[in-house]
Amino acid sequence: MNDxxxxxxxxxxxxxxxxxxxxxxxxxxxxxxxxxxxxxxxAYKWCGIKSDAEDVAQDVCVKLAGIIRQFDGRSAFSxxxxxxxxxxxxxxxxxxxxxRRRTDALALVSxxxxxxxxxxxxxxxxxxxxxxxxPPQQRDAVLLVYAEEMxxxxxxxxxxxxxxxxxxxxxxxxxxxxGLL
Amino acid sequence: MSDNDxxxxxxxxxxxxxxxxxxxxRALHAxxxxxxxxxxxxxxxxxxxxxxxxxxxxxxxxxxxxxxxRIPVGTAALVLLLLPLGYQLYSTTALTPxxxxxxxxxxxxxxxxxxxxxxxxxxxxxxxxxxMQVTQQAPMADQSVMAEPAVPPAAAMAPMQESxxxxxxADFSANIAxxxxxxxxxxxxxxxxxxxxxxxxxxxFAHYDENPVKVTAEAPVSTFxxxxxxxxxxxxxxxxxxxxxxxxxxxxxxxxxxYFPYDYPAADSAAEPFKxxxxxxxxxxxxxxxxxxxxxxxxxxxxxxxxxxxxxxxxDTSGSMDEPDKLPLxxxxxxxxxxRMGDKDTVSIVAYAGSAGVVLEPTHADQKxxxxxxxxxxxxxxxxxxxxxxALAYQLAEQSRxxxxxxxxxxxxxxxxxVGIDDPDALKTFIAQKRDTGITLSVxxxxxxxxxxxxxxxxxxxxxxxxxxxDSFKEARKVLVNEVGGTLTTIAQDVKIQVEFNPATxxxxxxxxxxSRALNREDFNNxxxxxxxxxxxxxxxxxxxxxxxxxGGELVDPLRYGNGEQASGSGNELAFLKLRYxxxxxTASKLMETxxxxxxxxxxIAKASDDMRFAAAVAAFGQSLKDSAYxxxxxxxIADLARGARGPDPxxxxxxxxxxxxxxxxxxxxx
Numbered sequence: 001m002n003d004x005x006x007x008x009x010x011x012x013x014x015x016x017x018x019x020x021x022x023x024x025x026x027x028x029x030x031x032x033x034x035x036x037x038x039x040x041x042x043a044y045k046w047c048g049i050k051s052d053a054e055d056v057a058q059d060v061c062v063k064l065a066g067i068i069r070q071f072d073g074r075s076a077f078s079x080x081x082x083x084x085x086x087x088x089x090x091x092x093x094x095x096x097x098x099x100r101r102r103t104d105a106l107a108l109v110s111x112x113x114x115x116x117x118x119x120x121x122x123x124x125x126x127x128x129x130x131x132x133x134x135p136p137q138q139r140d141a142v143l144l145v146y147a148e149e150m151x152x153x154x155x156x157x158x159x160x161x162x163x164x165x166x167x168x169x170x171x172x173x174x175x176x177x178x179g180l181l
Numbered sequence: 182m183s184d185n186d187x188x189x190x191x192x193x194x195x196x197x198x199x200x201x202x203x204x205x206x207r208a209l210h211a212x213x214x215x216x217x218x219x220x221x222x223x224x225x226x227x228x229x230x231x232x233x234x235x236x237x238x239x240x241x242x243x244x245x246x247x248x249x250x251r252i253p254v255g256t257a258a259l260v261l262l263l264l265p266l267g268y269q270l271y272s273t274t275a276l277t278p279x280x281x282x283x284x285x286x287x288x289x290x291x292x293x294x295x296x297x298x299x300x301x302x303x304x305x306x307x308x309x310x311x312x313m314q315v316t317q318q319a320p321m322a323d324q325s326v327m328a329e330p331a332v333p334p335a336a337a338m339a340p341m342q343e344s345x346x347x348x349x350x351a352d353f354s355a356n357i358a359x360x361x362x363x364x365x366x367x368x369x370x371x372x373x374x375x376x377x378x379x380x381x382x383x384x385x386f387a388h389y390d391e392n393p394v395k396v397t398a399e400a401p402v403s404t405f406x407x408x409x410x411x412x413x414x415x416x417x418x419x420x421x422x423x424x425x426x427x428x429x430x431x432x433x434x435x436x437x438x439x440y441f442p443y444d445y446p447a448a449d450s451a452a453e454p455f456k457x458x459x460x461x462x463x464x465x466x467x468x469x470x471x472x473x474x475x476x477x478x479x480x481x482x483x484x485x486x487x488x489x490x491x492x493x494x495x496x497d498t499s500g501s502m503d504e505p506d507k508l509p510l511x512x513x514x515x516x517x518x519x520x521r522m523g524d525k526d527t528v529s530i531v532a533y534a535g536s537a538g539v540v541l542e543p544t545h546a547d548q549k550x551x552x553x554x555x556x557x558x559x560x561x562x563x564x565x566x567x568x569x570x571x572a573l574a575y576q577l578a579e580q581s582r583x584x585x586x587x588x589x590x591x592x593x594x595x596x597x598x599x600v601g602i603d604d605p606d607a608l609k610t611f612i613a614q615k616r617d618t619g620i621t622l623s624v625x626x627x628x629x630x631x632x633x634x635x636x637x638x639x640x641x642x643x644x645x646x647x648x649x650x651x652d653s654f655k656e657a658r659k660v661l662v663n664e665v666g667g668t669l670t671t672i673a674q675d676v677k678i679q680v681e682f683n684p685a686t687x688x689x690x691x692x693x694x695x696x697s698r699a700l701n702r703e704d705f706n707n708x709x710x711x712x713x714x715x716x717x718x719x720x721x722x723x724x725x726x727x728x729x730x731x732x733g734g735e736l737v738d739p740l741r742y743g744n745g746e747q748a749s750g751s752g753n754e755l756a757f758l759k760l761r762y763x764x765x766x767x768t769a770s771k772l773m774e775t776x777x778x779x780x781x782x783x784x785x786i787a788k789a790s791d792d793m794r795f796a797a798a799v800a801a802f803g804q805s806l807k808d809s810a811y812x813x814x815x816x817x818x819i820a821d822l823a824r825g826a827r828g829p830d831p832x833x834x835x836x837x838x839x840x841x842x843x844x845x846x847x848x849x850x851x852x
Contacts, residue, residue, distance in 0.1 A: 028216050032209055040200045045192075054204035061212035066219045124191055131192065147192040174189075 014077065021071045028068060032061050038078075039085050045147050046089040046139070048132055059088045075157065082158045086140055127177070134173050141169035384416075384596070386430040387635035391809060392699070394691045394728075394736050397684040403692055404679045404700040406712030407477075407721045410641065411660075412626055412634070412650035414440035417806065418837075419629065419652040421844045427806065431634065434803035435694030435723070441799065441834055442664075443720045443792040445478040454480040454673040455715065457758060457775060461782035462789035464726055465822055466801050466812035469734025471782065473690075473725040474793055475680070475758060479672045481718040487670055488586040489525035491543070492518075495574040497594035498532045498559055506652065507628040511593050512556050514625070514657035519553060521662060522546035525586075529577040530555055533570025543581035571611070578620045587670060588620045589646060595628040596637070605636065612644045613711075619766075621671075621714075625660070626650040638697065645674070645714045663832065670717040673762040675770060677712045678723060679705045682756045686779070688735050689728040691811060693800050705761060708770045715762075722796050726811065727755065753779050786822075794826035795835060802842055805849075816846025 013034055019027035039060045044053035063084060071080060131142055137159070144155035145166070152166040159166065395403070413436035420427040445458040458476040494515055502508040519528060523546060530541035530552075541555035574590045582588050612622050622644025624637045629652075641648035649660045677700060682690050692699075704710040715721060728734045756777040761770045783789050786797075798819050805813040814822075820842040827835040 025213070025216060029209070029213060032212050036205055036208060037200070040205075041197050044197050045195060050198050050200070054200055054208070057200065058204070058208035058211055061208045062215045065212045065215035068216075069219075127188065127191070128195070142189065143192065146189040147195065149193050177189075 017068075017071065017077050018073065021068050021073075023069065028065070031068070032064060035081060036061065039081065042082065042085045042148075043089055045143055046086065046132065047093070048128060052092065056085065056088050056092055059092065060085050063088065079154075079158050082144070083160070086158070090136055130177055131173070134176060138169045138173040138176070141166045142173045145170060384431070384629060384634060386428060387638075387697075388430050389433075389696045391807070391811065392692045392694075392696055394689050394811070396689055396737050397682045397687050401684060402679060402681045402702050403690065403725070404677065404702050404705050405692065405695045405723070406698040406700055407676045407678060407715065407723070408435050408695060408698045408713050409439060409715065409719055409721060410436050410638065410648045411440040412637065412648045413437060415650040415652045415656050416626075416634070418841055419650075421841055421848065424848065426845070426848050429807040432803050432806045433694060433696070434800055434807075435698075437803045438694065438722050438724065438796050438799045439720070441795065441838070442832075443476055443478070443722060443796070444828070445476045445720055445792070447478050447718075448480040451480055451482055451672065452764070453773075454762065454764070457760060457773070459758065459775070459777055459781050460790060460793045461727075461755070461777075462793055462797070463784070463786055464812070465786060465797050465818075466804070466814045467726070467734060469732045470726050470728045472793075472797055472800075473727050473756070473777065474722060474796060475678065475725075476720060476722045476792070476796075477676075477715070477760070478721075479715040479717050479719045482670065482672070487523075487717075489527075489583050490522065490587040490589065490670075491527045491578060491581050491583045492522075492529070492587075493543075493574045493578045493590045494528070494530045494556075495570060495590055495592045496530060496532050496540075496559055497592075499595075502595055502627070504628060507595050508559065510651065510654065510657065511625070511627055512559065513654060514651055514661055515556055515591075515593070516553055517657060518661040519546065519549060519556070525583075527581045527583070528552050529574075529581065530559070531570055531574045531577060532559060539573060539577065543577055571608070575615050575620060582619075590615075590620060590622045590644070591625060591646075592622060592640065593625040593627065594637075596626070605639075609639055609643045612640055616643065616645050616711075621645045624648045642697075642713070645671075645711070647716075659832070659834075664716075664719065671714045671765050672717050673715045674765055674767075675708070675710075675712040676715050676721075676760065676762040677705050677710075679759045679761075680725065680756050680777075681759075682727070683754050684730075685752055686730050686755050687727045688730045688732075689737060691726045693724040693726060694803070695723060705759070708763070708768065724796060724800050729755075755779060755782075791826045791828040795823055795828070798823035798826060798842075799838065802838075802845070806845060816842050816849065820846065 013031065016027045016030045016034075020031045036057060040053055040057040043056035043060070044050065047053050047056065060081075067084075071077065131139055133139075134142065140159055141155055144150050144158060145152060148155075150158075152170070153163045156163045156166045410433075413431065413433040416431055417427045417437065420431070446456065448455045455477040458474075458478070460474045460476075461471050464470040464472050496511065496515075498508065502511070522528065526546040527543045528541065528546055529539070529543040532538060532540050540559060541552060544552055546552065571590075571592075574592075578588050578590055616622070622640060623646030624641045624644075626634075626637050626648065627650075637648045637650075649656075651657050651660060679702070698713065700710065700712070713721075728736075754776050758775050758777055760773040762773070763770045786794060789797075801812075801814040801819050801822070802816070803809075804811060805816060805819065820839050823835065823842060824839045827839070830836055
C-alpha cells in the first residue's frame with residue numbers, strides 16, 4: 001500500500017484535501033489523481049474484475065466531487081476513502097446482482113489473476129472467489145484485515161463497528177471458508 | 182487456526198493489473214466536471230443526503246431504513262413520558278450541577294491569582310498576565326479598536342525597568358503561567374481565532390510587552406545588552422510561508438532586524454573591535470517622529486589570525502527528531518560546518534535522548550570522513566531520557582579545551598531540553614558557570630510544533646552564544662557557513678549600549694525590540710553584569726523611535742507642575758552614545774563614546790541609506806505583525822520600502838523579505 005510515502009508527501013496531500021474540501025478545484029484534481037490508484041486497487045481486491053474495479057473507481061471519484069466538501073478531517077482521509085470505496089463496491093454489486101451478472105463474474109477465475117502453472121495460485125484464486133462470495137460484512141472485515149493488513153480496531157473504524165464485531169465477522173468468515181483453508 | 186491465518190494472509194499478495202490509462206483519465210475527468218457542477222449547486226442542494234445514504238448502506242443490507250422498527254412503539258411512548266418527568270426532577274433537586282455559565286464565570290477570576298502566584302517569585306508583577314489577555318484579544322477584536330497604548334507609559338515606566346530586567350529569569354515562569362490562561366482566552370474567542378488563522382502552533386513563546394515610550398525629562402538613559410540572535414526571523418518566515426500568522430510573542434523585532442547583514446564600516450583592528458555607525462531618518466509609520474539607528478559591525482580578523490575552535494555538538498536524538506526537517510537537516514547543517522573547519526579545530530559529538538552517550542570522541546577536524554560518518558550514524562529513537570547529556574558535552578569540551586581558542590558546545594534540538602538537568606534554573610546556572618570558565622553555548626533550533634523558544638533563548642543568553650532557528654538548508658548555510666565567523670570567533674564580549682537622550686532636543690524615545698535584553702542604568706559600568714557577545718563580522722543594529730522636541734508627536738502629556746527641566750547639553754546634540762565591551766578573555770571593560778548630533782539626520786526617508794531604510798522596513802514589519810500599539814504600516818508599503826532598499830543583496834535575504842512582507846499582507850487580508 002502507500003506506507004512508503006514520505007511524511008512530507010502525506011502532509012502535502014492532507015493540505016490538498018483540506019483545500020479541496022473548501023472548494024479548490026486544482027487541489028481536488030491533485031487529490032483524486034493521487035488517490036485514484038488506491039481506489040482502483042481497493043476496488044479490484046473487492047471485485048476481482050478489472051473493468052468493474054475501473055467502474056467503481058470512477059464512481060468513487062465522481063462521488064468524491066460531491067461530498068469532499070463534507071470531509072471534516074475527523075477521521076483520516078484514507079479511512080474515509082475506504083468507506084466510500086467499499087460502499088461503491090457494494091452498490092455496484094447489488095446492481096450487478098440484479099442483472100444476474102454477478103454470479104457469472106464470480107464463477108470466473110480470470111486468467112490474468114491466476115497463472116495456471118501454479119497450483120498455489122489456483123488455490124488462491126479459489127480462496128479469493130470464496131472470500132468475495134462471503135456476506136458483505138464478513139468479506140469487508142476479512143479483506144481489510146488480511147488483504148489490507150489492518151488491525152481489527154482499524155478495520156472497525158472503517159466499517160463503523162466495534163473491534164469485537166470485526167473479530168466476530170472474521171470468526172464467522174473462517175467458519176464459512178473452512179473447506180478452503 | 183494459525184494455518185488458516187497463513188492462508189488468509191496470502192490475500193495480501195494479490196497481483197493487481199494496472200488500470201487502463203484511458204479509464205483513469207475518464208474517471209478523473211468525470212470527477213472534475215462533477216466537482217465543478219457540485220460547486221455551482223452548492224447553495225440549492227445540500228450534499229449531506231447522499232452521504233447519509235451511503236453510510237447507512239454499510240450497516241445493513243436486508244431491511245430498508247424506513248421499515249426498520251427495532252425501537253418498539255411502546256418504548257418510544259414510555260420515553261416520551263419519562264423524559265419530561267426526569268428533567269423536572271433533575272432540575273429541581275440537588276442533583277443539579279452548576280450551570281455552564283457559572284462554571285465559566287468562576288473559572289475566570291481564578292486565572293489572575295493563579296498566574297500571579299507562579300509569577301510572583303521572580304518579581305514579575307501580575308500586570309503582564311492581565312495584558313496578555315488584552316493582547317490575546319487585540320488581534321481578534323476589530324483592528325481599529327486597538328489604537329491606545331495598553332499602559333499609560335508614565336505609569337508603566339518604573340515597573341518596566343524592573344520587569345524587563347527580570348525577563349530572562351521570568352521566561353520559565355511565564356511559560357508555566359501561560360497555558361493556564363491561554364486556553365480560557367481561546368475558549369471565549371474561538372470563532373475569531375479561527376478567522377484570524379493564528380492557530381496555536383504547539384511551540385511555546387514567553388510573553389513580553391513591547392518597550393514603552395519614555396519621557397526624556399524623567400528617564401533620559403536607556404541601557405541594554407546587544408543581542409545577536411536571529412531565531413525569530415526564521416521562525417516567522419516558516420510560519421508565514423506555510424500560511425499562518427505567527428503569534429505576536431514569536432515576533433521579536435531585534436531578531437528580525439539582526440537577521441540581515443548590513444554594510445556598516447568595519448573596525449580597523451582587533452584592539453578596537455567595532456565602531457558605531459549612527460543614522461537618523463523620519464519614521465515611516467509616524468511622520469512626527471524619527472528613527473535613530475545604532476549599528477555596529479564586528480571586526481573580521483584576517484584568516485591567519487582565526488583562532489582554533491573546539492566544538493562539541495550536543496545532538497537531540499529523541500523520537501520527535503525523526504522528521505525530514507529535523508535530524509536529517511541537522512546532519513546536513515553540521516556537515517556544512519565541519520567542512521569549514523581547519524586542521525587545528527576539534528569536533529566531538531554527544532547524543533542525548535534515544536541513543537545517548539558519546540558518539541564521537543574529540544577528533545581533529547582534518548579527519549573529516551570520521552566525523553561525517555559519526556554524524557551520519559545518528560539516528561532518532563525512543564524518548565528515553567539521555568543521562569547527563571549536557572554534563573558529558575561540557576566534559577568533552579573541557580577535555581579537548583583549546584586555551585587560546587573558542588570552546589563551544591552547540592546544542593541542536595527541536596525543543597526537547599531533557600539534557601540531564603531537569604530544573605530549568607539549575608540548567609541555566611550550570612551553563613552560566615561553564616561560560617565563566619570559558620566554554621560557551623550556542624543553540625540551534627529545528628522543526629516546528631515542539632519548539633520551546635523561551636528556553637532556547639535563555640540557554641543561549643546564559644551561555645553567551647547565539648540561538649538560531651534552522652528551518653531549511655538555506656538557513657543552515659547562512660548560519661553555519663556565511664556567518665561561521667560569528668559562531669566560531671568572538672571578538673568582543675559583554676557588549677552593552679547606553680544612550681542618554683538630551684531633553685532639550687528629544688522629548689520622548691522608545692527602544693524598538695530588545696525587550697529581553699534591557700539592563701539597569703547602573704549595570705552599564707558593572708563589569709560583573711553579563712551581556713551579549715559579538716562574533717567576527719557580525720552586525721548588530723538597534724533602533725530608537727525618538728520624538729523631537731516641539732514636533733507634536735508626544736504620547737505623554739507634559740506635567741502641569743513640572744518645571745520644564747532645562748537641558749545642560751549642547752542644543753545640537755540629540756543624545757550621547759556609550760558602548761562598553763571586553764576584549765576576549767579580558768575582565769575589565771573598555772568604553773567607547775560618541776555624541777549623536779542633529780547633523781547625522783536626514784529630513785527625507787529617500788535620502789537615507791539602503792541599510793537604514795531596510796532596517797526601518799523590518800521594524801515596521803515586526804510591529805505590524807504584532808499589531809503594535811506604537812504604529813503599524815500596510816504590508817504593501819513595507820514591501821515597497823524594503824524593495825527600494827535591497828542594495829546589492831548578494832545572498833538574496835532582502836528580496837526574500839520583500840516576498841515575506843507581501844505574504845504577510847495577503848494573510849492579514851490586505852491590511
